[in-house]
Amino acid sequence: MAWFRSLIRVSGIKPRNRAPNPFSLASLASLSTEATNKYSGLGPTVPAEKPRVVVVGSGWAACRLMKALDTNLYDVVCVSPRNHMVFTPLLASTCVGTLEFRSVAEPISRIQPAISREPGSYFFLANCTGIDGDNHSVHCETATDGPDTLDPWKFKIAYDKLVIALGAQPLTFGIQGVKEHAIFLREVYHAQEIRRKLLLNLMLSDVPGISEEEKSRLLHCVVVGGGPTGVEFSGELSDFITKDVRQTHAHVKDYIRVTLIEANEILSSFDDRLRHYATKQLTKSGVRLVRGIVKDVKAQKLVLNDGTEVPYGLLVWSTGVGPSPLVNSMELPKSPGGRIGVDEWLHVPSMQDVFAIGDCSGFLESTGKPTLPALAQVAERQGKYLSHLLNRIGKAGGGHANGANGMELGDPFVYKHLGSMATIGRYKALVDLRQSKEAKGLSMAGFVSWFIWRSAYLTRVLSWRNRFYVAINWLTTFVFGRDISRI
Amino acid sequence: MAWFRSLIRVSGIKPRNRAPNPFSLASLASLSTEATNKYSGLGPTVPAEKPRVVVVGSGWAACRLMKALDTNLYDVVCVSPRNHMVFTPLLASTCVGTLEFRSVAEPISRIQPAISREPGSYFFLANCTGIDGDNHSVHCETATDGPDTLDPWKFKIAYDKLVIALGAQPLTFGIQGVKEHAIFLREVYHAQEIRRKLLLNLMLSDVPGISEEEKSRLLHCVVVGGGPTGVEFSGELSDFITKDVRQTHAHVKDYIRVTLIEANEILSSFDDRLRHYATKQLTKSGVRLVRGIVKDVKAQKLVLNDGTEVPYGLLVWSTGVGPSPLVNSMELPKSPGGRIGVDEWLHVPSMQDVFAIGDCSGFLESTGKPTLPALAQVAERQGKYLSHLLNRIGKAGGGHANGANGMELGDPFVYKHLGSMATIGRYKALVDLRQSKEAKGLSMAGFVSWFIWRSAYLTRVLSWRNRFYVAINWLTTFVFGRDISRI
Numbered sequence: 001m002a003w004f005r006s007l008i009r010v011s012g013i014k015p016r017n018r019a020p021n022p023f024s025l026a027s028l029a030s031l032s033t034e035a036t037n038k039y040s041g042l043g044p045t046v047p048a049e050k051p052r053v054v055v056v057g058s059g060w061a062a063c064r065l066m067k068a069l070d071t072n073l074y075d076v077v078c079v080s081p082r083n084h085m086v087f088t089p090l091l092a093s094t095c096v097g098t099l100e101f102r103s104v105a106e107p108i109s110r111i112q113p114a115i116s117r118e119p120g121s122y123f124f125l126a127n128c129t130g131i132d133g134d135n136h137s138v139h140c141e142t143a144t145d146g147p148d149t150l151d152p153w154k155f156k157i158a159y160d161k162l163v164i165a166l167g168a169q170p171l172t173f174g175i176q177g178v179k180e181h182a183i184f185l186r187e188v189y190h191a192q193e194i195r196r197k198l199l200l201n202l203m204l205s206d207v208p209g210i211s212e213e214e215k216s217r218l219l220h221c222v223v224v225g226g227g228p229t230g231v232e233f234s235g236e237l238s239d240f241i242t243k244d245v246r247q248t249h250a251h252v253k254d255y256i257r258v259t260l261i262e263a264n265e266i267l268s269s270f271d272d273r274l275r276h277y278a279t280k281q282l283t284k285s286g287v288r289l290v291r292g293i294v295k296d297v298k299a300q301k302l303v304l305n306d307g308t309e310v311p312y313g314l315l316v317w318s319t320g321v322g323p324s325p326l327v328n329s330m331e332l333p334k335s336p337g338g339r340i341g342v343d344e345w346l347h348v349p350s351m352q353d354v355f356a357i358g359d360c361s362g363f364l365e366s367t368g369k370p371t372l373p374a375l376a377q378v379a380e381r382q383g384k385y386l387s388h389l390l391n392r393i394g395k396a397g398g399g400h401a402n403g404a405n406g407m408e409l410g411d412p413f414v415y416k417h418l419g420s421m422a423t424i425g426r427y428k429a430l431v432d433l434r435q436s437k438e439a440k441g442l443s444m445a446g447f448v449s450w451f452i453w454r455s456a457y458l459t460r461v462l463s464w465r466n467r468f469y470v471a472i473n474w475l476t477t478f479v480f481g482r483d484i485s486r487i
Numbered sequence: 488m489a490w491f492r493s494l495i496r497v498s499g500i501k502p503r504n505r506a507p508n509p510f511s512l513a514s515l516a517s518l519s520t521e522a523t524n525k526y527s528g529l530g531p532t533v534p535a536e537k538p539r540v541v542v543v544g545s546g547w548a549a550c551r552l553m554k555a556l557d558t559n560l561y562d563v564v565c566v567s568p569r570n571h572m573v574f575t576p577l578l579a580s581t582c583v584g585t586l587e588f589r590s591v592a593e594p595i596s597r598i599q600p601a602i603s604r605e606p607g608s609y610f611f612l613a614n615c616t617g618i619d620g621d622n623h624s625v626h627c628e629t630a631t632d633g634p635d636t637l638d639p640w641k642f643k644i645a646y647d648k649l650v651i652a653l654g655a656q657p658l659t660f661g662i663q664g665v666k667e668h669a670i671f672l673r674e675v676y677h678a679q680e681i682r683r684k685l686l687l688n689l690m691l692s693d694v695p696g697i698s699e700e701e702k703s704r705l706l707h708c709v710v711v712g713g714g715p716t717g718v719e720f721s722g723e724l725s726d727f728i729t730k731d732v733r734q735t736h737a738h739v740k741d742y743i744r745v746t747l748i749e750a751n752e753i754l755s756s757f758d759d760r761l762r763h764y765a766t767k768q769l770t771k772s773g774v775r776l777v778r779g780i781v782k783d784v785k786a787q788k789l790v791l792n793d794g795t796e797v798p799y800g801l802l803v804w805s806t807g808v809g810p811s812p813l814v815n816s817m818e819l820p821k822s823p824g825g826r827i828g829v830d831e832w833l834h835v836p837s838m839q840d841v842f843a844i845g846d847c848s849g850f851l852e853s854t855g856k857p858t859l860p861a862l863a864q865v866a867e868r869q870g871k872y873l874s875h876l877l878n879r880i881g882k883a884g885g886g887h888a889n890g891a892n893g894m895e896l897g898d899p900f901v902y903k904h905l906g907s908m909a910t911i912g913r914y915k916a917l918v919d920l921r922q923s924k925e926a927k928g929l930s931m932a933g934f935v936s937w938f939i940w941r942s943a944y945l946t947r948v949l950s951w952r953n954r955f956y957v958a959i960n961w962l963t964t965f966v967f968g969r970d971i972s973r974i
Binding site: 040041042082083084100101102105106107109113116117119122123124125126142144150153154155157188189192199200203204206207208209210247248249250251463464465468469472476479480483484485486487 | 527528529569570571587588589592593594596600603604606609610611612613629631637640641642644675676679686687690691693694695696697734735736737738950951952955956959963966967970971972973974
């Protein structure tokens with residue numbers, strides 16, 4: 001079997017014999033003391049084999065890249081702790097049952113079928129723990145979670161080209177208690193947790209013996225962060241309350257409230273007019289907008305900078321994103337926000353054959369270009385650009401490690417902003433088509449832009465299966481209301 | 488608010504002042520020492536109010552009853568740790584993604600909308616911990632699970648009529664390790680766990696560094712119990728392997744195997760001819776049938792009576808059901824299998840206004856009738872019968888506690904078996920239309936009966952929403968294959 005042919009034991013190589021590795025992590029240092037016979041991997045490709053592109057991550061950037069990579073030229077190996085891509089713009093809708101979880105999750109093997117079929121292409125359910133640029137290899141550890149936790153094992157994968165697309169992680173600004181008590185909204189399991197908690201609170205608040213105060217607390221949904229995610233989630237939530245809770249939980253409908261806390265202005269990247277429209281609409285639909293800075297988060301209440309205590313039953317945290325731990329640990333030139341510096345071709349200048357795309361990367365200041373925003377739109381465009389670049393390199397015979405040295409890379413990556421969109425509840429959305437915050441351009445609000453928003457997202461969901469499911473979900477929500485079974 | 492009018496604090500009543508209660512549990516005895524101010528509830532109804540039917544459980548029997556109960560005559564209070572009914576005959580299909588989890592879960596408030604709308608009707612997310620027949624009340628404790636665990640609190644509900652529909656729980660026959668290592672197939676979360684584990688094992692077995700032996704173990708799916716559930720799950724699993732795994736996990740397709748272990752014959756309640764057909768079809772589709780008795784279950788292997796060790800990656804246990812802990816603790820006349828004895832009208836003879844339906848009850852030997860099988864079909868028919876009986880009592884003015892004493896109850900419950908069905912994989916099913924095991928009658932196997940099976944279940948799914956979703960799920964599975972995102 002091809003799998004066994006390419007499986008080369010590297011357990012004999014002890015860390016002390018390796019060339020110095022600027023990216024080694026503390027966890028790797030202790031490797032040699034652990035069961036070394038568990039340390040295997042995929043060895044370097046030989047010239048007769050297809051070159052191997054290793055993609056670390058499974059978000060917008062990684063998946064867009066894998067989708068368009070020519071698998072006649074390359075073997076593709078993807079390393080990620082989740083086997084699907086999350087269609088993030090629709091994630092907020094799944095929390096309240098407007099859409100189903102599966103409709104926004106796209107398995108990687110559906111995005112790039114070669115990964116599950118070609119003998120040299122793989123998906124590995126693992127975390128990347130370090131990158132060894134000198135030896136052209138990445139270090140990985142299998143990822144299992146929850147009730148299925150197994151002893152992880154480590155392995156290495158040699159790459160010809162490496163694409164770092166590790167994304168970003170939610171920022172907590174060092175505020176105590178956020179990780180313990182708040183729920184983020186980045187992954188499907190976050191949305192599942194929010195939904196389970198919301199339905200639990202609705203049911204518990206109806207049980208005899210509960211005090212008025214506790215009832216109000218359980219049904220107080222607090223959203224921290226007034227960016228598009230926070231606003232979209234608040235809008236969906238107020239829709240759910242107005243349309244569904246009044247019918248499915250009529251006993252407690254007068255107790256449920258939504259508060260959106262933001263330190264500055266909501267939707268700060270949007271046009272002034274749109275921002276005012278959003279504020280008006282959210283207020284009208286019952287969302288209380290509070291200007292404040294969170295100082296401390298406890299199990300059932302949070303404390304603002306001015307000392308105000310806010311009891312909550314559900315706390316959703318979406319105050320922006322920062323670099324992931326692995327990106328943080330890498331000793332590379334980075335942007336002020338901690339994003340990996342790349343050149344005009346999305347290549348990491350100090351490392352051979354390594355590229356970085358999506359939220360984890362940013363244009364180096366040395367190139368004179370500003371860091372691009374951490375948006376799905378940017379990541380998607382970068383993934384697409386890099387797939388074309390790698391295909392071109394592959395066709396020119398430069399696919400193998402160090403094979404593209406001195407090669408002409410062609411046109412650099414140029415980002416053209418197509419506009420920003422955010423929904424603010426039922427049949428209402430904002431569409432800002434300006435190129436940047438300062439520019440002039442078209443901005444729209446209301447039903448027309450809601451329709452544009454829905455259509456735009458529907459055609460962007462990658463597979464036909466999920467396009468179909470999203471349409472079916474919207475139809476059934478419209479006809480039958482949202483599903484409230486807590487499974 | 489009506490809710491507060493009917494909320495009567497009963498914390499003053501200490502257990503020692505109550506009349507002796509034959510059904511009190513150990514947990515209730517310590518009640519008075521706990522925070523008594525948390526012990527409230529719904530007090531007895533007054534004659535001017537609608538009488539209250541309390542339903543304990545949310546399975547086939549409970550839900551069929553609530554659906555048909557006349558809410559102009561009664562207030563309905565349902566107590567259950569889950570807020571939905573599970574459409575059990577289709578549960579096996581959700582484990583491998585043929586159907587979605589939500590398609591087989593029906594929220595109780597969709598089955599009986601009055602529960603969420605009428606001021607005196609409620610659904611309480613709680614476990615019933617004891618029944619106080621002398622005081623016409625049930626003792627409950629709120630139920631929260633997983634990451635949302637909260638301190639539970641206790642409350643009481645006074646009933647005019649009580650319907651015990653607690654169902655049954657899987658039997659382990661005292662075999663060590665079953666609860667820890669095997670997964671049952673009774674609830675949606677069981678199916679979710681099976682799906683997550685199956686997909687995890689498929690992915691882990693593809694990671695470099697795994698031994699041949701471990702790979703075979705991870706991909707060995709063992710089903711214990713050859714009843715309809717075990718056979719249906721084995722069939723779905725072999726379908727999934729043949730149709731989907733070969734494409735979505737081509738690297739490991741030759742390692743995955745399904746073994747069905749049964750102490751006697753598979754599908755023992757079916758016609759001989761059908762049984763042979765099932766055996767042939769399962770074997771043909773790659774399921775290995777093993778005659779054996781499980782002695783011991785460990786984390787990664789089980790041991791048979793003859794000492795054979797069977798390593799497994801996934802272990803599904805479906806060897807039949809027995810009474811739940813609360814039913815076990817009740818000191819009532821029961822059938823040899825531990826099911827509550829009822830008379831011809833499904834009434835518990837020794838308790839006023841108490842009925843028992845579904846898997847938790849059985850005909851008393853004293854009535855000369857055999858105990859009915861623990862089937863969804865029986866539960867559904869009993870729920871329907873009892874709803875009509877209670878509606879008749881209510882119309883005659885006997886709805887309140889002790890109001891039906893001496894009343895003529897009309898026709899007794901008679902069960903007529905409509906036949907048994909079981910699928911055995913793609914486009915194949917068994918339909919046995921005989922009234923009992925000994926009787927002669929129509930039996931069918933193959934595509935025609937598969938079609939009947941699908942149609943029968945499709946029209947039995949209670950809401951139009953879920954009928955629609957099941958049809959859509961089947962259609963998409965047919966067109967696009969099963970979904971494999973592990974969320």
